[in-house]
Amino acid sequence: MSDNLTFGYAIPGYGTYEQPSAWKDIGQAAEEAGFETLWTGDHVTIPEELDYDEYQFGVPDWADISNPSLDVFGKFSYISAATDEIHMATNICIVPLRHPILLAKQALTVSALSNGRFELGVGPGWLRSEFEVLDAPFKTRGPHTDEFLEMFETVFENEGETGFDGEHINFRKTGFHPLPDEKPKIWVGGTSGAALRRTAEFGDGWTVVERTAEQVGHTRDRLMNAWTDYERDGVPEISARCRVHVGELEGDAPDVATVGDPENVVEDVEAYADAGTTHFIVGTMTDSLDEEIEQIHRIGDEILPAFE
Template sequence: MSSEPEFGVMLSTFGDHAYPAAFRRVAATAEREGFDAVWAGDHVSFPAAIPDDYPFSRSGESPFHVGLDTYDVFGVLSHLAAVTDEIDLGTNTCIVPYRHPVVLARNALTLEQLSDGRFDFGVAPGWLRTEFEVLDVPFEERGSRTDEFLRLLDRVREEGEVSFDGPHHSFRTTGFHPVPESGRPKVWIGGKSGAAFRRVAEFGDGWTIFWDHPDDIAASRERILNAWRDYDRTGEPEIAVVRAVHVGADAERDTLLTGPADDVVADVEAYVDAGVTRVVLDFYTTDIDEQVEQVERFAREVTPSF
């Protein structure tokens, strides 16, 4: 093993298993068991028409549909900030173009304050074209709008009072107080494009990805490090992978992070050797009891090896 990884838990804010008591229970379990973070995804609304180009499945078929219960990620994490004490709370990932940049900056700064500096701000341009249509945001502008926001956020965190003239939004001097501590909140960039890797180097503290194999992460990390050096960044970026986990002999050993604890430990070691600094648990089940049991089992049987 090259270093000691952190561990997190992915909280679902969509579906029949997404409800306030479940959010509190999963977050409390993760904190009690010594996990470093709880992260949650971001959608504003699921349209009736969802194209088959979901980027995190081989078939492109999306797990989402128009009838899903859907909770606002900033509302959920603000709620959890009041019922947790130490665990980091993060968006993975907030879709930047969905919101006006001033509103989004205020959301992030507020959550940073409400959590006493525990907010992980994961951001990405988004993929669900029809959701952009619902929100009346041009899908083709999602990349440039993400860059615009990240440039604004850099200034907001340093200056507090900012005037801005960007390709999509311009405004006279306005305040963004209270300004967080230097370098806060930590910014994680999602995505696998060259533009995403450039954003990690230009604006980010880390990179986050779903499901990738250790070999793929190692290759992506090399590209990120090349960009990192181009921007004269010091140190190295953090890297998080979100992956479904099932610890137990009852699981078929047909994918990484499933099966007996020793096998899962070996898989985590492979991710660490590839450059991963945080492994975030997702789940094969929507049953909250089973999710909690997996968090507890992982803490008992896997994390002590690190």
């Protein structure tokens, strides 16, 4: 049994509960249950007409122009005031959708308000329609993401006062204050060669969703090649998100999910640890806040202790 696996909890990114306090309730429940990190995704807006040419999972269930979603940084700021120790991480923040200075400011603000409990998961994005609505650089989204990560490093190297002269990002010297004592941990999402290279060049860890343990292991081998190419010490952290439900589930489970009694769930999670996962992210499959809170505590009581 792995004794170095930590756990995160994936907050729903879309839809809403009747009261905004639900996000506080979820954050507090996850902290009480022993989760170390809260994660949530990021889309700034959902256009009416969407282009899924590059999306490998088919049309996602959140793809509706009327589907409510909160800004990820605002949501985490709210939750940080109601929690004490649990970290918060974007999984992932689509870098090119925001001006780089604004994005850095948002990340540093949540870090300041949470006393350094914020971690920044990034990626270049894939939804062309969203880029078009926001007049964001779709064709150069990869290089743009690289330059942002390089720029973000210079913010800390220059103690919060820096300029940047890149091909896609340019600005004169300006301030980024308040600056936390340490740069937020950087997670990089994606499975392409560019994503793995980006992880090795700029990241502390690699994050992925909806992949089997076997797929995580195969990609980890590729990631380690890039990690070695960049002469990085140690090994990268790896977070993998999987839907989890302890007990009987009404309806069908997604293709990548673990459902059943605690022993079966623990066995499935152990397979991810064996594949190189260091941080397992739990996504639930519930229809109400009460059911979600119940699952959070049940996973905390019946799954997490097996990995202590």
